[in-house]
Amino acid sequence: xxxxxxxxxxxxxxxxxxxxxxxxxxxxxxxxxxxxxxxxxxxxxxxxxxxxxxxxxxxxxxxxxxxxxxxxxxxxxxxxxxxxxxxxxxxxxxxxxxxxxxxxxxxxxxxxxxxxxxxxxxxxxxxxxxxxxxxxxxxxxxxxxxxxxxxxxxxxxxxxxxxxxxxxxxxxxxxxxxxxxxxxxxxxxxxxxxxxxxxxxxxxxxxxxxxxxxxxxxxxxxxxxxxxxxxxxxxxxxxxxxxxxxxxxxxxxxxxxxxxxxxxxxxxxxxxxxxxxxxxxxxxxxxxxxxxxxxxxxxxxxxxxxxxxxxxxxxxxxxxxxxxxxxxxxxxxxxxxxxxxxxxxxxxxxxxxxxxxxxxxxxxxxxxxxxxx
Amino acid sequence: xxxxxxxxxxxxxxxxxxxxxxxxxxxxxxxxxxxxxxxxxxxxxxxxxxxxxxxxxxxxxxxxxxxxxxxxxxxxxxxxxxxxxxxxxxxxxxxxxxxxxxxxxxxxxxxxxxxxxxxxxxxxxxxxxxxxxxxxxxxxxxxxxxxxxxxxxxxxxxxxxxxxxxxxxxxxxxxxxxxxxxxxxxxxxxxxxxxxxxxxxxxxxxxxxxxxxxxxxxxxxxxxxxxxxxxxxxxxxxxxxxxxxxxxxxxxxxxxxxxxxxxxxxxxxxxxxxxxxxxxxxxxxxxxxxxxxxxxxxxxxxxxxxxxxxxxxxxxxxxxxxxxxxxxxxxxxxxxxxxxxxxxxxxxxxxxxxxxxxxxxxxxxxxxxxxxx
Numbered sequence: 001x002x003x004x005x006x007x008x009x010x011x012x013x014x015x016x017x018x019x020x021x022x023x024x025x026x027x028x029x030x031x032x033x034x035x036x037x038x039x040x041x042x043x044x045x046x047x048x049x050x051x052x053x054x055x056x057x058x059x060x061x062x063x064x065x066x067x068x069x070x071x072x073x074x075x076x077x078x079x080x081x082x083x084x085x086x087x088x089x090x091x092x093x094x095x096x097x098x099x100x101x102x103x104x105x106x107x108x109x110x111x112x113x114x115x116x117x118x119x120x121x122x123x124x125x126x127x128x129x130x131x132x133x134x135x136x137x138x139x140x141x142x143x144x145x146x147x148x149x150x151x152x153x154x155x156x157x158x159x160x161x162x163x164x165x166x167x168x169x170x171x172x173x174x175x176x177x178x179x180x181x182x183x184x185x186x187x188x189x190x191x192x193x194x195x196x197x198x199x200x201x202x203x204x205x206x207x208x209x210x211x212x213x214x215x216x217x218x219x220x221x222x223x224x225x226x227x228x229x230x231x232x233x234x235x236x237x238x239x240x241x242x243x244x245x246x247x248x249x250x251x252x253x254x255x256x257x258x259x260x261x262x263x264x265x266x267x268x269x270x271x272x273x274x275x276x277x278x279x280x281x282x283x284x285x286x287x288x289x290x291x292x293x294x295x296x297x298x299x300x301x302x303x304x305x306x307x308x309x310x311x312x313x314x315x316x317x318x319x320x321x322x323x324x325x326x327x328x329x330x331x332x333x334x335x336x337x338x339x340x341x342x343x344x345x346x347x348x349x350x351x352x353x354x355x356x357x358x359x360x361x362x363x364x365x366x367x368x369x370x371x372x373x
Numbered sequence: 374x375x376x377x378x379x380x381x382x383x384x385x386x387x388x389x390x391x392x393x394x395x396x397x398x399x400x401x402x403x404x405x406x407x408x409x410x411x412x413x414x415x416x417x418x419x420x421x422x423x424x425x426x427x428x429x430x431x432x433x434x435x436x437x438x439x440x441x442x443x444x445x446x447x448x449x450x451x452x453x454x455x456x457x458x459x460x461x462x463x464x465x466x467x468x469x470x471x472x473x474x475x476x477x478x479x480x481x482x483x484x485x486x487x488x489x490x491x492x493x494x495x496x497x498x499x500x501x502x503x504x505x506x507x508x509x510x511x512x513x514x515x516x517x518x519x520x521x522x523x524x525x526x527x528x529x530x531x532x533x534x535x536x537x538x539x540x541x542x543x544x545x546x547x548x549x550x551x552x553x554x555x556x557x558x559x560x561x562x563x564x565x566x567x568x569x570x571x572x573x574x575x576x577x578x579x580x581x582x583x584x585x586x587x588x589x590x591x592x593x594x595x596x597x598x599x600x601x602x603x604x605x606x607x608x609x610x611x612x613x614x615x616x617x618x619x620x621x622x623x624x625x626x627x628x629x630x631x632x633x634x635x636x637x638x639x640x641x642x643x644x645x646x647x648x649x650x651x652x653x654x655x656x657x658x659x660x661x662x663x664x665x666x667x668x669x670x671x672x673x674x675x676x677x678x679x680x681x682x683x684x685x686x687x688x689x690x691x692x693x694x695x696x697x698x699x700x701x702x703x704x705x706x707x708x709x710x711x712x713x714x715x716x717x718x719x720x721x722x723x724x725x726x727x728x729x730x731x732x733x734x735x736x737x738x739x740x741x742x743x744x745x746x
Contacts, residue, residue, distance in 0.1 A: 043723070045646025052545055108549035108572070115498045115543035120490035122497040124681065129488050170488030172425055176481035199481070273418025288723055291676040294667065303664040306716075307680045308497065350416070350661055 023107025027051075030080045038076035039368050041286040042069075048109050050077050051096075055104065055111035058093040060331050061339035066112050068282040071371035075328035082330060092333035116310075123311050123344075125166045127159065133194040134162055140217055141187055145209040149319040152252050152365065153207070154372065156186040156279075157338055160312040164248070164277065164344065165191045167311075171346065173246040173275050174198050180244040180268040182232060182261055185210055188248050193223030202240070204230035204264075232257075233364070235357040236264045242352065244268045247276030250312075250342070253284040256364025259296055263355055266300055271352035275305070279312050279342030284371050300353035304345060311344035317372075325371035340372070396480025400424075403453045411449035412741050414659040415442075421482050423450050424469075428477065428484035431466040433704050434712035439485050441655040444744035448701035455703060465706035489683075496684050496717075498539045500532065506567040507535055513590055514560055518582040522692040525625050525738065526580070527745065529559040529652075530711055533685040537621070537650065537717065538564045540684075544719065546619040546648050547571050553617040553641040555605060555634055558583055561621050566596030575613070577603035577637075605630075606737075608730040609637045615725065617641045620649030623685075623715070626657040629737030632669055636728055639673055644725035648678070652685050652715030657744050673726035677718060684717035690745075698744035713745070 028044045035042040046069045053067035064071055078094065081087040086100035096104070104110075116122035127134060138158055147153035156164070165188060168174040175197040181189050184203045193201055201224055205211050211227045218225035230237075247268055251261035258280070265276055280293065294304060316335045320326065401417045408415040419442045426440035437444055451467065454460040459473035469477070477483075489495035500507060511531055520526035529537070538561065541547045548570040554562050557576045566574055574597055578584050584600045591598035603610075620641055624634035631653070638649055653666065667677060689708045693699065 043646040045721075048646070049545065110545075110548040112545060113502070113542055113548075115502045115539045117490060117493035117497055117499045119492035120497065124490055124493065124495040124497040125488045126490045129486070166488045169486055172422065172483075172485060175483040175486075273416040273421070287676045287678065287721055290678070291671055291723060294677060295671050298664055298668050298671070303660045304667060304677060304680060305660065305663070306682055307677060309679055348418075348660055350664060 023103055023109075026103065027107055030077060030084075034073065034076035034080050037079070038072050040070055040073050040076070041288040041369075042073045042077065046070075046073055047077055048107070049112070050074060051100070051104050051107075051109045052112040054087065054094065054096050054100070055109075058090075058095050059333065060094060060329060061333070061335045061337070063094065064283060065339040065341060070286050070369050071283045071325045072328065072369060073286070075325060075330070078330050089331055092331045094331060120163075123163045123167070123308060125163050125170060127162045127166050129166055129169065130162055130195065133165075133191065136194050136221075137162060137187075137191045140190055144187060145207075145213055147185065147315070147317040147319070148207075149317075149322055151185070151207050152372075153185045154314040154317045154340060156250070157313045157315055161186050161188055161191050163311065164188060165195065167308075167344065167346075168192065168246065168248070168277065169195065169197065171275065173277070177245040178202075178243060179246045179248065180204070180240070180265065182230070182247065182249045182264055182268075183251065184214065184227070186250055187214070189214055189225045189227070190217055190223065193218060193225040194221065196224075198224060201225045202244070203227040206231050232260050232264055233360045233362060235359060236267045241267050241357065242270050245270060245274050248278070249276070250279045252365050253281060254365050254367035254370050255289055255292060256360070256367065258293060260360045260364050262297070263357075266302060266349070266353055267355050267357055269349055269352075272349050275346060275348040277344055277346045280345055281340065281342040283340055284369050286369055289369060297347055300355065301349050301351045302347040302353070303350055305348050306344065306346040308344040310341045312342040313338040314340040314342070316340075320372075323372045396476055396482075399476065400480055403450060403457075407446065407449035407453050410452070411445050413443055413446050413449070414661040414742075415446045415450070416660075419443075419446055420450055421480070422485070423447060424473070424477050424480075424482045425485040427460065427467065427469050427473070428482075431463075431468050432706060433467060433702060434706070434708045434710070436467065437656060438712040438714060443659050443742050444656045444698045445701065445742060446659070448698060448703070451703050462704055465704045467704060493536075496536045496540070496681060498536050498543060500535045500539050502539055502542065503535055503568065506538075506564065509567050509594075510535060510560075510564045513563055516586075517560060518580075518586055520558065520688070520690040520692070521580075522690075522695055524558070524580050525745075526558045527687040527690045527713060529623070530686045530688055534559050534561055534564050536684065537561060538568065540681075540717065540719075541565070541619065541621070541650065542568065542570065544648065546650070550618040551575075551616060552619045552621065553577070553613070553638065555603070555620065555622045555637055556624065557587065557600070559623055560587070562587055562598045562600070563590055563596065566591060566598040567594065569597075571597060574598045575617070576600040579604050605633050605637055606733045606735060608732060609640045614640050614730065615643050618643060618647050621651070622649070623652045625738050626654060627738050627740035627743050628662055628665060629733070629740065631666060633733045633737050635670070639675060639722070639726055640728050640730055642722055642725075645722050648719060648721040650717060650719045653718055654713065654715040656713055657742050659742055662742060670720055673728065674722050674724045675720040675726070676723055678721050679717065679719040681717040683714045685715040686711040687713040687715070689713075693745075696745045
């Protein structure tokens with residue numbers, strides 16, 4: 001059900017009234033071919049989203065950001081569009097050709113528009129509520145270890161980490177709570193700890209450098225933050241099961257990786273009314289994977305209370321040239337601004353779920369949509 | 374699965390470390406008794422949310438808004454809290470007693486906080502993108518028919534209707550799209566029509582007054598908007614099935630009513646990549662109902678792409694004294710500001726779902742959580 005493959009769906013115009021002119025069929029065909037070639041899930045609407053974004057940018061990273069199409073899907077759709085002369089490569093830039101512009105007109109595909117609130121960047125939360133925590137956190141995170149590929153690391157921009165903490169505060173998930181954070185290269189523990197709101201924050205993190213960093217800062221500032229080395233493939237230690245009110249994580253995006261993180265996080269929660277947040281992108285997770293994740297959560301008593309699009313932006317990671325998608329990209333400009341972003345999910349438990357606390361193999365971290373690992 | 378009853382869940386502190394002191398058990402007990410008495414789903418966290426909101430307001434409507442606890446649940450929890458002397462009634466106001474404040478301290482329940490962005494009110498979208506449409510829409514909606522109980526009407530405040538249109542624009546769900554709106558007392562059709570972005574907007578609406586109003590305005594302004602009288606209990610006319618790219622609705626909140634609206638809306642969509650938005654409250658829908666709705670959607674190929682909390686606020690409706698919850702409220706102040714609010718869901722189809730286009734009985738509009746009908 002969740003595994004990859006070349007399935008594809010397209011709009012199916014009814015016999016009595018097709019939405020588009022001849023553009024429709026062509027776009028469905030491109031989606032199908034691209035999906036087959038890349039072995040990822042794509043719909044005609046993904047091709048459309050890409051064409052909508054190609055009308056506002058020539059930069060591949062901005063294209064990924066604005067289109068919200070899975071990155072490996074972008075690579076294969078672009079190959080189709082270039083082969084068919086709808087898109088041309090100019091140096092490191094991508095441009096719609098005259099034919100490409102005609103296709104957009106025929107198919108009624110208009111430029112993508114941003115309607116984000118300029119004050120909160122569309123997140124809906126005011127990080128001003130954090131007061132001095134903001135400056136302290138910026139100072140602290142300037143010294144953090146750099147992201148490494150071994151652990152699939154990419155760091156949220158500081159403003160996004162702070163926004164996540166403000167979001168948790170607004171939900172009542174932080175003050176007087178016991179908070180479990182699994183994987184904390186984003187340093188949410190420190191931002192949350194600086195608010196002095198939680199009762200306890202426990203970080204489980206695979207990277208010793210980050211564990212050490214968090215411990216040192218927590219010690220220096222006297223924060224209620226502990227950090228331990230932990231690999232999510234290992235069962236959650238018994239004494240941590242059902243001990244927390246809130247979880248935070250930013251999981252790997254293979255379906256196996258995602259559900260491994262979420263299994264440990266849900267195991268950590270006390271029961272009904274306990275809640276948690278995590279990031280999920282569109283770059284490495286198709287909407288089919290989103291469906292599978294949502295179904296997985298609902299089957300485990302976790303109802304989704306919020307999904308805020310594009311809540312988190314990530315610093316570019318130093319190892320971007322080694323990522324899986326790199327050789328598949330039609331152009332290779334250096335990413336100059338953050339482009340990778342994730343949506344923020346919040347879930348709340350209706351009951352304590354039945355979950356097996358078994359080991360996972362390291363293979364769970366790869367699936368057909370994984371692009372940056 | 375979805376029907377009501379007095380089920381209840383509470384935090385279940387583990388043997389090795391309870392989150393709260395003695396407050397915990399008391400709060401679980403109050404949740405259980407209140408759930409049994411009201412026959413609605415409540416968790417201990419709902420009691421906690423109410424106590425958190427009672428620390429910032431004495432007004433019952435603001436309490437409903439800030440706590441996000443189902444309204445009938447609020448009535449029954451308040452009855453328990455008043456009986457046990459944790460809350461007292463002073464005229465039309467509700468106040469935590471000394472004992473109530475102690476309970477909050479013991480149980481670690483802090484005042485609810487707002488972290489909403491002041492510019493966009495937490496919606497994340499900038500309605501400034503709509504330009505003059507805003508003023509035109511405000512002028513038009515000043516003359517609309519008033520909300521009546523016969524059709525369970527309550528109107529979104531104009532700013533929220535506009536924000537919904539901006540949101541759709543940002544998702545690419547409006548421009549060059551065929552849009553189906555089922556139930557449009559919020560006049561989304563007119564706001565969307567004024568943008569001149571959609572190819573076609575069809576309103577299906579049960580209230581002849583609103584159909585007439587929309588037709589007159591569409592005619593006067595030359596908008597691509599049609600409106601027809603339609604009762605959601607009737608099958609969607611064959612010629613409208615699979616003819617639309619986008620749906621919009623603001624359904625009744627009984628599970629039967631919700632899924633009736635959504636059935637007709639999904640039937641109207643062309644297939645994969647087509648999308649839609651609807652509002653869902655917390656006032657008349659517990660998180661258990663949310664779980665059921667999410668499950669229902671996923672089983673019908675609709676993945677949830679966005680859930681934006683408190684996106685829509687509603688004008689108070691003139692018939693509020695006749696609503697089901699009224700006699701159950703412990704106090705009866707006149708609601709002076711909008712308090713009822715809904716969250717915005719957006720879904721996108723992965724494929725065309727299998728749906729039966731059968732008639733529904735009028736009984737679907739009532740369930741155990743319905744409070745305002």
